[in-house]
Amino acid sequence: MTGDDPDQLDPGKRDIMEATYSALTKHGYGDLTIQQIADEFENSKTLLYYHYDSKDALLLDFLDYVLQQFLADLPDASESPREELETLVDTLLPTTVDDDPYRVMLAMFELRVNAPHDEDCREQYLAVEDELADYIRDVLARGVDAGEFEPLDLDVETELLVSLLVGTRARRLTVYDPDESIESLKAAIRAHVDRITAD
Structure with missing residues (x-):
């Protein structure tokens, strides 16, 4: 994992992450300020400023929080390998998206665009893609073994499927409206x- 298990987070940090989520849904990434996040934080705002001295530092932690939630939501092995793969596609690529989750997905994409210029951000995306690849490789291997x-x-x-999923998710965020179906891509x-x- 790249960071903290989302289920094991300190309640104060979880509150900060939830405040960040709320601020992103209202203001988006480009116009977001740390004060707007503080305005969504119900606890002492000095606590937020104590932990984070900049918006970028806070958003990097939020990126890790979102990525850990994504990894925790990957399908488990209770289904057949093919069903797991299909569930993964539906998890990563919802056919349509409500506005609030879409704005947060878009903010994560905008952070990804910064990755070539931000080593910490790049490392987090590389780590989550490595975990996704390990997951897909395991599903495929079990599927081959089972015939x-x-x-x-x-x-x-594995490389092909990771690229298809990541690339399709980028297309969903850059050329499709949230309520526009991406069924043809899926x-x-x-x-x-x-x-x-196998036949």
Whole structure:
């Protein structure tokens, strides 16, 4: 994991993360100030300023918080490998998105755009992609062993699926409205899963 388990967070830090979420839904990333986050924080604002001396420092922690929630929400092994893969697609790529979650997803994307210029941000995204790749590779390996998937080059297939999922998520945030369906994009990924599924 790249940071704290979201279920094990100190309540004060969780409150700060929730205040950040609320401020992002109201103001977006570009116009966000640390004062706007403080305005959403019900506890002592001096506590927020004690922990974070800048918006960027706070948002980097928030990025870690969101990424840990994402990792915690990955499907478990109670389904068949193919069903796990399909659930993963639905988790990462909801067909439509409500406005508030969309604004936070967009803020995370805007942070990602900063990654080439921010080593800490880049390292967090690399870590979460590594965990996603490990998860996908495990699902594929179990599917091949069970005869559910065709024999595969696991490394190549894992890289392809990570790139498809991350790239499609970027397309969802840059060229689709939140309430606009991305079913056609998801159908293309499902068609690929069909191709690797054993007859």
